[in-house]
Amino acid sequence: MVGATAPIMRVPDAPISGVASTIGLLLTATPPWPEQRVREKMALFQTGQSSAGESEPTFIAGQMIEKARTKTEAKDRLSTAKEIGLVLHALSLSEQGVRATKPNTMRAAIKAELPKASYPDLPMKEAAE
Numbered sequence: 001m002v003g004a005t006a007p008i009m010r011v012p013d014a015p016i017s018g019v020a021s022t023i024g025l026l027l028t029a030t031p032p033w034p035e036q037r038v039r040e041k042m043a044l045f046q047t048g049q050s051s052a053g054e055s056e057p058t059f060i061a062g063q064m065i066e067k068a069r070t071k072t073e074a075k076d077r078l079s080t081a082k083e084i085g086l087v088l089h090a091l092s093l094s095e096q097g098v099r100a101t102k103p104n105t106m107r108a109a110i111k112a113e114l115p116k117a118s119y120p121d122l123p124m125k126e127a128a129e
Contacts (some may be wrong), residue, residue, distance in 0.1 A: 002087060003036060014091060018080050018083060019042075019043050021080075022084050022088065023038055023042060024040070025088065025117035026038045026062065026082070026088070026091070026117055026119075028117075029116070029117035029118040029119060031061050031118055031121070032118075032119060032120045033063075033095075033117075033119045034119070035125055036121065037095065037119075040071060041058075041091045041095065042091075045049050045056060045058045045087065045090070045091065045095075047060065047063075049061050051100070052099055053100065055099075055100035055102070056094070056100065056101075057089070057090040057091075057094050057097060057098055057099060057100075057101045057106070057116050058090045058091065058094050059096055060101055060102070060103055060106055061086045061087055061089070061090035061092065061106060063103070064078070064085060064103055064106060064107070065078060065087075074118040082097040082110050082114070084110075084114070085109075085110040085114035085115055088114070088115050088116075088117050089106060089109045089110060092115060095119070095120050096120045
């Protein structure tokens with residue numbers, strides 16, 4: 001294990017609807033994610049651990065969510081929708097084979113609009129910068 005954070009979308013910190021919404025979006029997207037992949041990716045995300053390094057998309061997303069939850073100003077926190085969008089983006093990058101990304105890239109991906117939940121069809125050729 002290279003990095004570790006607390007389980008991200010656990011019930012005390014996030015409404016159960018946040019977890020259910022994320023899973024529901026993945027399973028009902030067009031095209032939908034395979035159920036087994038959703039289970040694997042969400043289980044990995046929930047562990048808060050990274051075996052690939054601290055630049056791994058799911059690990060970065062977890063850190064960003066945790067950090068935003070500690071902010072006292074509402075404008076500095078992430079809404080539940082933005083948290084879900086961040087998780088969707090991280091899972092999609094991970095599924096496409098992206099092994100490293102940066103918080104600024106992740107933040108930019110959810111700033112204008114939330115990412116699509118559809119299953120990625122082709123691996124990315126380069127890591128997100």
